[in-house]
Amino acid sequence: MRGGRRMGFPENFLWGGATAANQYEGAYLEDGKGLNTADVLTNGSHTEARKVTWINKKTNKKGHAPVMWGEKFEIPEGAIPAVLEDEYYPSHTATDFYHHYKEDIALMAKMGFKVYRLSINWARIFPNGDDEHPNELGLEFYDKVFDELEKYGIEPLVTLSHYETPLNLSVKYGGWVNRQLIDYFERYSAIVIERYHDRVKYWLTFNEINAMDLAPYIAGGVLDPTPQNRAQAAHNQFIASAKVVKLAHKVDEKIKVGQMLAFQPLYSYTCDPVDQVKIMELNQKMLFYSDVQTGGKYPEYRWKQYEREGIVLDDSPEDYELLAKYPADFLSFSCYGSSVFTTHQEEAKSSGNLGSNGVKNPYLETNAWGWTTDPECLRIALNTLWDRYRKPLWIVENGIGWADVLEDGKVHDDYRIKYLKANIKSMKEAIDIDGIDLLGYTMWGCIDLVSAGTGEMRKRYGFVYVDRDDQGNGTLKRTPKDSFYWYKEVIQNNGSEI
Ligand code: BGP
Numbered sequence: 081m082r083g084g085r086r087m088g089f090p091e092n093f094l095w096g097g098a099t100a101a102n103q104y105e106g107a108y109l110e111d112g113k114g115l116n117t118a119d120v121l122t123n124g125s126h127t128e129a130r131k132v133t134w135i136n137k138k139t140n141k142k143g144h145a146p147v148m149w150g151e152k153f154e155i156p157e158g159a160i161p162a163v164l165e166d167e168y169y170p171s172h173t174a175t176d177f178y179h180h181y182k183e184d185i186a187l188m189a190k191m192g193f194k195v196y197r198l199s200i201n202w203a204r205i206f207p208n209g210d211d212e213h214p215n216e217l218g219l220e221f222y223d224k225v226f227d228e229l230e231k232y233g234i235e236p237l238v239t240l241s242h243y244e245t246p247l248n249l250s251v252k253y254g255g256w257v258n259r260q261l262i263d264y265f266e267r268y269s270a271i272v273i274e275r276y277h278d279r280v281k282y283w284l285t286f287n288e289i290n291a292m293d294l295a296p297y298i299a300g301g302v303l304d305p306t307p308q309n310r311a312q313a314a315h316n317q318f319i320a321s322a323k324v325v326k327l328a329h330k331v332d333e334k335i336k337v338g339q340m341l342a343f344q345p346l347y348s349y350t351c352d353p354v355d356q357v358k359i360m361e362l363n364q365k366m367l368f369y370s371d372v373q374t375g376g377k378y379p380e381y382r383w384k385q386y387e388r389e390g391i392v393l394d395d396s397p398e399d400y401e402l403l404a405k406y407p408a409d410f411l412s413f414s415c416y417g418s419s420v421f422t423t424h425q426e427e428a429k430s431s432g433n434l435g436s437n438g439v440k441n442p443y444l445e446t447n448a449w450g451w452t453t454d455p456e457c458l459r460i461a462l463n464t465l466w467d468r469y470r471k472p473l474w475i476v477e478n479g480i481g482w483a484d485v486l487e488d489g490k491v492h493d494d495y496r497i498k499y500l501k502a503n504i505k506s507m508k509e510a511i512d513i514d515g516i517d518l519l520g521y522t523m524w525g526c527i528d529l530v531s532a533g534t535g536e537m538r539k540r541y542g543f544v545y546v547d548r549d550d551q552g553n554g555t556l557k558r559t560p561k562d563s564f565y566w567y568k569e570v571i572q573n574n575g576s577e578i
Contacts, residue, residue: 087512088576094235094519095571097188097526097543098197098476100242100287102171104529105201107178111217114207115247117255117301118171120161121147123535123550126449130535132297135162147297148533153305160251161303168552170530170537175546176556177527181225183558184527187544189232191564192571196234197476197522198225199242199287200272209246209264214271222272226279236280237476237522239340240269240324242287243298243532250301256292256313257302259394265320270327277332284412284476285321288342289314290369298532311391318372319399325406339373339408340476341366343415345460349422349439359421367468374469376407410519411469414477415461417444417452449481449539455502462510462518472517478503479524481531481539484561491545491561500563504570504578523567527558543567 102118109115117132122144124130131144136159145155155161163169177184188196202209204218229236245255253260273283288299292314296302300313321339328335346362348355364381371379378400386392420439422428433440437450444452458475465473480499484491500523510516525541528548537550543564548554570578 089508089511089574091574093574094195094237094474094521095575096193096195096197096234096237096520096522097191098237098522098524099177099199099526099529100239100244100532101199101201101204102174102242102244103525103532104174104177104198104527106172106174106176108169108172110178111204111221112207112215113201113218114203114209115163116201116203116244117161117247117250117297118243119169120163120247121169121171121298121535123168123170124533125536126534126539130533132161133164133167134159135164136160148295153297153303155303161247170535170550170552173548173552174530175528175548178221180556180558182228184544185225185228185232185234187558187560187564188234188526191543191568193232193234193526194571195237195282195520195522196229196526197237197239197284199239199244202241202244202268203246205271206246206264206268207248209249209261209268210252214268219272219275222276226276230279235282237282237284237474237520238272238276238280239284239287240272241265241285243291245301247301250297250303254303254309255297255301256316257300257304257309259316262316262320262323266323266327269324270331273324273328273331273335277328277335281334281336283324283328283335283337284340285324285337285408286317287340288414289317289321289340289373290342290366292317292369293365307389308391311386312393314369315393315395315399318403321373321408322402322406325408326402329406336409338410338412338474339370341370341411341413341465343413343461343465345415345418345454345457345464347418347420347441349420349428349433350424352422352424355422355424358423362421370411370465370469372403374408374411374471376404378403408471410472410474411465412474412476413461413465414524415457415475416478416480416524418454418457418460419452447480447482449534451481453480453499453502456506458503458506459510459514462507462516463514466510466514466516472519474519475507475521477522477524479541481541483538484528484540484545486545486547486559489559491559493561493563496561496563497566500567501578504575508575508578
């Protein structure tokens with residue numbers, strides 16, 4: 081007998097928030113931590129890209145290279161990414177979770193979090209990535225974090241690498257393009273999974289693995305991001321992921337290892353079939369990553385692309401056996417809004433719908449960084465992924481960046497509440513109308529942290545305001561925003577009043 085009247089979020093639905101070590105912890109060299117790739121990224125702005133700083137040790141020449149678009153990323157020969165004096169690096173202090181973890185976790189508990197997504201900073205555990213032994217002080221920090229979470233009954237969801245390749249692996253090996261990184265990642269993962277498996281059931285391997293297309297340095301420390309190298313780096317991360325699934329299941333069969341994909345619905349500006357085909361191809365570009373990591377197999381369209389472009393992978397038959405045998409247990413993703421595409425740029429321009437961020441959607445509002453609030457995007461994302469893989473899904477990032485203002489000890493972020501209401505309603509529909517198996521929802525940047533894309537502090541996502549500005553000034557004092565109290569109620573009534 082099927083049917084009945086069970087509507088709304090499942091009883092054990094995992095409500096919570098998400099952060100990343102490099103954007104939140106600070107303490108960038110404390111207790112033996114090494115540098116990771118994010119530690120040499122400068123502060124940008126929404127008009128100027130973030131840059132990686134470099135130095136040529138022989139000539140002592142220093143400089144900056146933009147990092148977002150692979151093709152433009154250029155570091156002169158002989159130079160290596162490095163920390164420069166007289167340069168401000170937002171991740172070095174971030175919002176200092178390292179020294180505020182007790183206070184912050186207490187705030188999460190106050191909101192009623194069931195889950196907290198955090199990343200382990202790989203370079204805290206293996207400062208150079210290829211060290212012989214792990215750094216015990218780094219491991220002890222996460223012992224304390226998990227103790228604190230346990231105290232409040234908050235389930236951790238741990239990302240093994242959230243744009244956090246140890247810098248040495250980038251400088252010495254060229255980043256993920258080198259197959260040796262598979263072994264180093266496996267060793268690191270084994271150490272933390274063995275140590276924490278009793279307390280951490282849910283793991284993710286690489287944050288937004290498809291960022292390899294857009295930002296190969298950020299995604300994998302790749303210093304020479306040719307199409308060939310990006311394809312190889314992605315392949316190496318797939319193999320590393322499969323190896324981690326294998327080892328995690330061996331350590332503890334209760335463990336679930338998920339994939340993490342950056343998902344964005346893409347709409348056509350026109351009804352020209354040419355635009356629809358282009359969008360289909362752009363979607364293939366994004367879903368290739370989940371076809372392999374969650375689906376367990378390279379899709380034909382990708383092999384055809386490699387044939388056309390003359391890309392040849394350094395691989396082996398065992399690689400493909402591993403991929404097929406150890407796909408991700410669940411598929412998690414980030415989704416902030418949607419975007420629009422057309423080949424008819426002139427048409428969009430003449431109707432006033434072409435902006436600096438590309439084609440604008442006249443039906444949607446945007447924030448100061450041009451990101452849309454799309455009340456349907458989560459339902460669309462969830463259906464697309466569910467239809468394709470039929471594996472449990474998890475929204476691990478969603479939220480709105482805003483230059484919040486603290487006035488008289490308060491932040492009135494009604495725009496954030498409005499955004500979240502629309503998005504939570506959309507995921508509720510995916511459960512109620514479409515019957516999708518959704519494990520949880522972790523709002524991005526639940527306590528203010530540094531922006532990954534721009535390095536700004538000004539672009540805030542949190543339920544909690546942190547007193548810190550773009551020059552690194554501020555007391556780091558934490559102040560709950562209006563959305564803090566609102567989210568607390570959402571969790572309390574399990575989303576039933578959205
Ligand atoms: C995702 C990243 C996060 C995060 C978020 C918001 O791509 O996984 O690390 O920061 O986007 O982006 P931004 O910080 O650029 O506003």
